[in-house]
Amino acid sequence: xxxxxxxxxxxxxxxxxxxxxxxxxxxxxxxxxxxxxxxxxxxxxxxxxxxxxxxxxxxxxxxxxxxxxxxxxxxxxxxxxxxxxxxxxxxxxxxxxxxxxxxxxxxxxxxxxxxxxxxxxxxxxxxxxxxxxxxxxxxxxxxxxxxxxxxxxxxxxxxxxxxxxxxxxxxxxxxxxxxxxxxxxxxxxxxxxxxxxxxxxxxxxxxxxxxxxxxxxxxxxxxxxxxxxxxxxxxxxxxxxxxxxxxxxxxxxxxxxxxxxxxxxxxxxxxxxxxxxxxxxxxxxxxxxxxxxxxxxxxxxxxxxxxxxxxxxxxxxxxxxxxxxxxxxxxxxxxxxxxxxxxxxxxxxxxxxxxxxxxxxxxxxxxxxxxxxxxxxxxxxxxxxxxxxxxx
Numbered sequence: 001x002x003x004x005x006x007x008x009x010x011x012x013x014x015x016x017x018x019x020x021x022x023x024x025x026x027x028x029x030x031x032x033x034x035x036x037x038x039x040x041x042x043x044x045x046x047x048x049x050x051x052x053x054x055x056x057x058x059x060x061x062x063x064x065x066x067x068x069x070x071x072x073x074x075x076x077x078x079x080x081x082x083x084x085x086x087x088x089x090x091x092x093x094x095x096x097x098x099x100x101x102x103x104x105x106x107x108x109x110x111x112x113x114x115x116x117x118x119x120x121x122x123x124x125x126x127x128x129x130x131x132x133x134x135x136x137x138x139x140x141x142x143x144x145x146x147x148x149x150x151x152x153x154x155x156x157x158x159x160x161x162x163x164x165x166x167x168x169x170x171x172x173x174x175x176x177x178x179x180x181x182x183x184x185x186x187x188x189x190x191x192x193x194x195x196x197x198x199x200x201x202x203x204x205x206x207x208x209x210x211x212x213x214x215x216x217x218x219x220x221x222x223x224x225x226x227x228x229x230x231x232x233x234x235x236x237x238x239x240x241x242x243x244x245x246x247x248x249x250x251x252x253x254x255x256x257x258x259x260x261x262x263x264x265x266x267x268x269x270x271x272x273x274x275x276x277x278x279x280x281x282x283x284x285x286x287x288x289x290x291x292x293x294x295x296x297x298x299x300x301x302x303x304x305x306x307x308x309x310x311x312x313x314x315x316x317x318x319x320x321x322x323x324x325x326x327x328x329x330x331x332x333x334x335x336x337x338x339x340x341x342x343x344x345x346x347x348x349x350x351x352x353x354x355x356x357x358x359x360x361x362x363x364x365x366x367x368x369x370x371x372x373x374x375x376x377x378x379x380x381x382x383x384x385x386x387x388x389x390x391x392x
Contacts, residue, residue: 001163003207004254005156010042010079016149018060026114026140030055030103030131033116035327036146037064038255043078044211045070050089051120051128053099054080057106065099089126096120100134108135114142150326151333152346157256157326158370161348163204164251164258165368165379167215171196172249172260172382175217179391181241181266185219185234192217192249200251212252222246227263227362230318230354241267244361245391257329259350260380261366264389276355277386279311280363283353284384287321287335291351291369291376293343300335304353316355324349325368347371348379 017040021029031037034047037054041064045052050067057063062080066073071085086098096119103109118139119130132139153161174192196215201208221232224243239245245264250257263277283304290303304321308314321335325348333341335349349371354364365384370377383389 001159002156003160003163003204004209005042005160007042007079009154009156010040013040013149014056014062014079017146018056020145020149021056021114021142024114024140024142024145025112026142027111028056028058028106028108029114029142030108031116031142031146032120033146036116038211039146039150039327041078041080043074043080044209044255045073047122049122049124049126051095051099051122051126053120055103055106055108057108058111059107061106063102063106065102067095094128096128096131096134099131103131103135108137111137112140113137114140114145116142116146144332147332150331151324151341152344153326153348153370154346158346158348160253160256161258161326161368161370162379163253164256165260165381167196167200167251167253168249168258168260169380169382170199171215171217171251172247172262175247175249176262176264176391179239179245179264179266181239183239185221185223185237185239188239189217189219196249196251209254210252211255212257213250215249215251217247217249219245219247222362225359225361228356228358228360230356230362230364239266242270244269244273244363246362246364248366255327257325257327258368258380259325259329259352259366260368260382261352261364262382262384262389263361263363263365264391266391269386269390272360274386276313276316276357276360276363277389279313280353280355280365281384281386283307283311283355284351284365284367287351287353288369288376288378291343291349291371293345293371293373293375295343297333297335297339297341297343298337300351301337301339304335305337308353308355313355316357317353318356319354321353322350322366343371345371345373 324331352366
């Protein structure tokens with residue numbers, strides 16, 4: 001299989017983006033979103049204090065604005081017409097001065113300029129002016145435009161997500177194999193992640209690029225009583241017999257994510273643990289059945305919320321049923337009461353209804369699914385039943 005997005009698809013994305021500019025009455029555009037720049041140019045980079053931006057000029061030529069240390073990198077890999085660069089940040093001359101020159105030379109002055117953010121932003125010490133501070137133009141918000149383009153995945157994107165699922169499956173298999181009393185979460189996850197990554201890179205070969213993380217398996221501190229915190233962090237906990245485990249595993253392939261999570265038990269589970277497990281399991285089945293193209297995302301959450309109430313556990317619920325996934329681990333739209341986005345074939349979601357019992361543990365499976373013409377297709381395929389979730 002092809003382990004990347006072909007140039008032809010990148011160019012088609014750019015054509016679609018440019019056509020959307022006209023519909024929004026924008027003559028040209030500038031974007032600062034790291035994910036959207038990658039989506040539109042195939043240029044994967046690490047954002048820092050040094051500004052990076054993508055812009056489309058009024059003649060519909062595409063440009064990338066990067067620090068000098070990224071110039072050759074961009075020339076080699078970015079699907080754009082022109083690459084501009086500046087020496088360094090903060091520099092004797094601020095990078096936004098160089099961007100002003102590039103935009104002015106490209107005909108942005110006096111035009112209707114679409115933007116996703118009015119300036120570059122970073123938590124790594126960056127400070128600088130908004131584009132509106134130095135460019136004489138009319139500004140049109142494009143916030144969410146590229147994100148919405150990313151809602152429906154192409155066949156190539158779906159194949160990359162499926163490949164991610166395959167290696168997440170192996171990572172989780174090894175995680176379960178090594179989950180034994182007396183071992184630390186870091187020891188177990190490190191071993192499972194390393195072994196699955198080695199198998200992946202040996203199998204896929206030199207064409208594999210993660211553009212993210214290689215194969216990995218995690219507990220992130222959701223062990224025993226700590227599993228009752230939905231987003232706990234790694235605690236270096238030691239597994240003990242009877243612990244509830246909430247796990248995760250995946251692999252990034254050309255930047256595309258999947259999500260596989262399971263609720264497991266170390267060697268044995270109590271009747272109470274088994275009870276909550278089965279409620280969670282049934283809630284996930286309810287969600288699967290509610291996924292239908294043409295319906296709003298909210299109907300999935302409505303069905304699950306109805307089931308929670310009927311099961312008497314609504315007080316143990318702390319989050320919505322799922323989210324879209326792709327170039328980001330969490331994307332819009334969401335299986336949430338407040339999301340009326342219509343489900344369409346090609347959308348990829350996680351389905352992860354969870355309940356959390358303080359003092360006992362958390363109970364959450366997560367599977368990655370594809371919306372199809374008739375319902376959904378399960379992309380993750382790790383066992384889900386109770387008996388398979390006991391770690392011996």
